[in-house]
Amino acid sequence: MSEIKALTVPKWGMAMEEGTLVNWLVKEGDEVSPGDEVAEIESSKIVNVMETHVAGTVHRLVAKTDETLPVGGLLAVIGDKDASREDVDEFIASFKTKPGAVPARDSEAPAPKQADAEPGQEPRREKPAAASASSSPAVAQPQPARGGIPESLQSGGDDSGVAATPHARRLAEKHGINLTNIKGSGRHDRVTVEDIEKAVSAAGGSIAVRREGRDEIRQPASLADDSGVPATPLARRLAKQKSINLHDCRVSGSRSRVSKADVEALELRRRGGGRVGDAHVAGVDGQVVEEIPMSGLRQTIGRRLQQSKIDIPHYRLVADANLDALLALRRELNDSLSEANISVNDLLIKCCATALMQVPDCNVQLHGDTIHRFRDADVAMAVALDAGLITPVIRCANHKGVAAISNEARELVTKARAGTLKQEEFEGGTFTVSNLGMFGLKQFDAIINPPQCAILAVGAGEERVIVKDGEPEVAAMLTLSLSLDHRVIDGAVGARFMQALVRVIEHPGLMSA
Amino acid sequence: MAKAIRQYDVMVVGGGPGGYVAAIRAAQLGLKTAVVEEKHLGGICLNWGCIPTKALLRGAEVAHTLRHMDRFGFSADNIHFDTAELVKHSRNTAGKLASGVAYLMKKNGIDVIDGRARLSGKCRLTVERDKKNSEYRADHIILATGARPRELPGVAIDGDRIWSYFEAMVPESLPKSLLVIGSGAIGAEFASLYNDLGVDVTLVEVLDRILPAEDPEIANLARKLFEKRGMRIYTGTQVNEVNKSGNGIECLLKGEDVNESVTVDRAILAVGVQGNIENLGLEELGVETDKGFIKVDEWGRTNVVGLYAIGDVAGPPCLAHKASHEGVVCVEKLAGVDGVHALDKNNIPACTYCRPQVASIGMTEQEAKNAGHDIRVGRFQMAASGKALAIAEAEGLVKTVFDAATGELLGAHMIGPEVTEQIQGFGIARTLESTEAELAGTVFPHPTVSEAMHEAVLDAMGRAINQ
Numbered sequence: 001m002s003e004i005k006a007l008t009v010p011k012w013g014m015a016m017e018e019g020t021l022v023n024w025l026v027k028e029g030d031e032v033s034p035g036d037e038v039a040e041i042e043s044s045k046i047v048n049v050m051e052t053h054v055a056g057t058v059h060r061l062v063a064k065t066d067e068t069l070p071v072g073g074l075l076a077v078i079g080d081k082d083a084s085r086e087d088v089d090e091f092i093a094s095f096k097t098k099p100g101a102v103p104a105r106d107s108e109a110p111a112p113k114q115a116d117a118e119p120g121q122e123p124r125r126e127k128p129a130a131a132s133a134s135s136s137p138a139v140a141q142p143q144p145a146r147g148g149i150p151e152s153l154q155s156g157g158d159d160s161g162v163a164a165t166p167h168a169r170r171l172a173e174k175h176g177i178n179l180t181n182i183k184g185s186g187r188h189d190r191v192t193v194e195d196i197e198k199a200v201s202a203a204g205g206s207i208a209v210r211r212e213g214r215d216e217i218r219q220p221a222s223l224a225d226d227s228g229v230p231a232t233p234l235a236r237r238l239a240k241q242k243s244i245n246l247h248d249c250r251v252s253g254s255r256s257r258v259s260k261a262d263v264e265a266l267e268l269r270r271r272g273g274g275r276v277g278d279a280h281v282a283g284v285d286g287q288v289v290e291e292i293p294m295s296g297l298r299q300t301i302g303r304r305l306q307q308s309k310i311d312i313p314h315y316r317l318v319a320d321a322n323l324d325a326l327l328a329l330r331r332e333l334n335d336s337l338s339e340a341n342i343s344v345n346d347l348l349i350k351c352c353a354t355a356l357m358q359v360p361d362c363n364v365q366l367h368g369d370t371i372h373r374f375r376d377a378d379v380a381m382a383v384a385l386d387a388g389l390i391t392p393v394i395r396c397a398n399h400k401g402v403a404a405i406s407n408e409a410r411e412l413v414t415k416a417r418a419g420t421l422k423q424e425e426f427e428g429g430t431f432t433v434s435n436l437g438m439f440g441l442k443q444f445d446a447i448i449n450p451p452q453c454a455i456l457a458v459g460a461g462e463e464r465v466i467v468k469d470g471e472p473e474v475a476a477m478l479t480l481s482l483s484l485d486h487r488v489i490d491g492a493v494g495a496r497f498m499q500a501l502v503r504v505i506e507h508p509g510l511m512s513a
Numbered sequence: 514m515a516k517a518i519r520q521y522d523v524m525v526v527g528g529g530p531g532g533y534v535a536a537i538r539a540a541q542l543g544l545k546t547a548v549v550e551e552k553h554l555g556g557i558c559l560n561w562g563c564i565p566t567k568a569l570l571r572g573a574e575v576a577h578t579l580r581h582m583d584r585f586g587f588s589a590d591n592i593h594f595d596t597a598e599l600v601k602h603s604r605n606t607a608g609k610l611a612s613g614v615a616y617l618m619k620k621n622g623i624d625v626i627d628g629r630a631r632l633s634g635k636c637r638l639t640v641e642r643d644k645k646n647s648e649y650r651a652d653h654i655i656l657a658t659g660a661r662p663r664e665l666p667g668v669a670i671d672g673d674r675i676w677s678y679f680e681a682m683v684p685e686s687l688p689k690s691l692l693v694i695g696s697g698a699i700g701a702e703f704a705s706l707y708n709d710l711g712v713d714v715t716l717v718e719v720l721d722r723i724l725p726a727e728d729p730e731i732a733n734l735a736r737k738l739f740e741k742r743g744m745r746i747y748t749g750t751q752v753n754e755v756n757k758s759g760n761g762i763e764c765l766l767k768g769e770d771v772n773e774s775v776t777v778d779r780a781i782l783a784v785g786v787q788g789n790i791e792n793l794g795l796e797e798l799g800v801e802t803d804k805g806f807i808k809v810d811e812w813g814r815t816n817v818v819g820l821y822a823i824g825d826v827a828g829p830p831c832l833a834h835k836a837s838h839e840g841v842v843c844v845e846k847l848a849g850v851d852g853v854h855a856l857d858k859n860n861i862p863a864c865t866y867c868r869p870q871v872a873s874i875g876m877t878e879q880e881a882k883n884a885g886h887d888i889r890v891g892r893f894q895m896a897a898s899g900k901a902l903a904i905a906e907a908e909g910l911v912k913t914v915f916d917a918a919t920g921e922l923l924g925a926h927m928i929g930p931e932v933t934e935q936i937q938g939f940g941i942a943r944t945l946e947s948t949e950a951e952l953a954g955t956v957f958p959h960p961t962v963s964e965a966m967h968e969a970v971l972d973a974m975g976r977a978i979n980q
Contacts, residue, residue, distance in 0.1 A: 334635065337818075338635075338798065338799050338800075338816055338817045338818065339816065339817070339818050340818050341635035341636050341818045341819055406818075407818060410652050410818075410819065411847075411849065413652065414522060414544065414652055414653065414847060414848055414849065415848065415849035417522055417543055417544050417545070418542040418543050418544055418848035418849060418850070419542070419543055420542070420848055420849040420850055420851070421849070
């Protein structure tokens, strides 16, 4: 029998439990070899391009755009060119997700047993999970019988306290499912999309996960020649201008032809809402508005920060620090070291690491109901890219010299811009420094990047008149604003950290103490 | 408010084959990139080196073919040669390619900054144009400023009677007689070019053989073939004095057995190149240099943070393909690309486009012995190559040097027709770490000049078929 292999949702990092298919980069019938890019997968953190580890013909794209699957879930079936449709159907029907069985960064799940059968040996005919007679794509994604959401899952009190993945929560909200009725099986017993599917199915209902979200909007455009599709001349021209294939338009007008309204309606569906015409003109004063769809990364950033603002009781501490001593140290180091070009930000990272060692209760992450307190300070720094924000991490900054931190920071920033950062280079972090000083801002507040519990917002260093011993004096001053998670760090603890930080900035010799 | 400073991820100083290639790679990786160029995008290679000389050498080849047309049954009289036309072809070729580079910069979104750059601090550049300065900052600055002709004490390039390669490339008319000082790749090419165009050429080399970087066996054959064409060659000889005399120059040649004065119309000084390291602000930053070149590690990094050097200015071999390769390696390394390999300087082919051409890669026979290898050497004379005979270019030699124990191809040396197009075969073999067995087992097409490569491998194994 021909060899058939599964392409499954990869596990990118410890925290990843499920992934959403953003886009297929291959189509059925394509030949792929290991290393080829096959799909864009979005985790709760990033959108990344997935490469295949197996070679062969793409027989079936099982997952649909915007479908969310658990790690190890079946995305596609790849196999020998001569594998028959029946073989593929059989394979899909018998495929079982094995959560946790998939090693990190590995997109190749072990194929089910019968695919490995000896050549010529008939596969064992297990009872397929879904009818396999038909070779329609419906078989590719076995769905339980119709029935909607059983009432038993809809009732219940406030479920906002139930731990759930962002995808699962969205799905539950959309279908009116109360999460108190679902038993979570994810990390720290969080409810996953799969848990909801199982619960609905067990209660005799059905839920179409793949129709959740934006699938209507993202339906792939037809590529076939549409010159034979009846359409009004205006609709034809309009469709051409908007790169719309007339095959995709639903005829609603008279005389069975695609009309202007039909073309605009399709455009509306693809954009997922809004009034037709919004893309071009809007606003009371005739202002021209450009509509820019949010990229996957933008949406991810937005979701995470919104979640942070909702979940985390932020409070802020603001302090001024005298920069004179730090600037003098910087000059001295830069004048004497040709192998480093140290910035104020590099020094602040080291200062933070030093202060975190003095107040370890701020060197923490919150996971569920558990606080993780770290021995070393992994300081993340916010880097602005055109596509969005990324926070590469300087590991063990408490153990590193300022020159080493500076060179590592430069390397990480360049990698961030080149898109070559590895997962482990921007994941984790026990504290974040965000610096907008280069824009001349005096002060700003930052949103905590969970599971971290604190973020420092750094303004511009500037000369200010201060009062010292009753006399006015000019000094280089810096305003720091620290955002903290009150669930984990109380005001007094945060204040102690801020005090320690200002002290090390003003007495930088403490960095080497 | 401080003066506006433009900021880049990567700035490249110099738009030659090292610099522009490095800039494109950086832009491909998504880095904000600029190139600072004082004169010509494309650098010496495109404008005054590799490419325009090949255009001239093609003319020399035509002259050679016409001279021997009777061999193929042709005869003609009143053949006329217009120097200006050939020079025009050469300049047009250079111009086309230079505008091609400008297009590539634009296509890749690279800012091209006209002017002369100088380091004004770590990660900082000042660019001067029309006496106005602009300030720039970049996390990574790559120096790709190239090299220029080296001068000899007592022999100053005046651009009139004593030429560098610049003047030698755009002669208004052909001199009757020419002295070429230095017989490396540049000297040998110009000697061959002018000789084919009918100029009386004398070639002087201070070392004991011409083409001193090549295997002596190859170099000696080249000398024999040059002399057969009527070139006078002095090795182990210095040019001590050059004086104007009438319309030409009188040169005093001095060597162990030589002490004579020759009078020629023009001289070309081709005694190598020196790195363009001046007025870059290197001293103020404490950038380490060595023998006129910037000191770098295998990734092009200097001793100063964020500062890199590639190509000629980072040291020999001063070759365009080495510069381009170094540019890519340097950028990929600083951008954190996976699996970057440092350039193996032992695997850079060297090509000289004289007639016949010379090409080599890896160690010479002597270098291999000095390195302690027990070696097996194979040779094949072009005189036994059917294809070389058919095209009436049957002068040449292919020589292979293998490690006797491991079968590693340590070096390959070729002289003959179009060998510069063939040496990459041995280069690939070395990159893939082929032994003599894989090379022997490769089917070479018949009839080709490249069959000589196969035979030279077989000969090293004692299995040569056609000799």
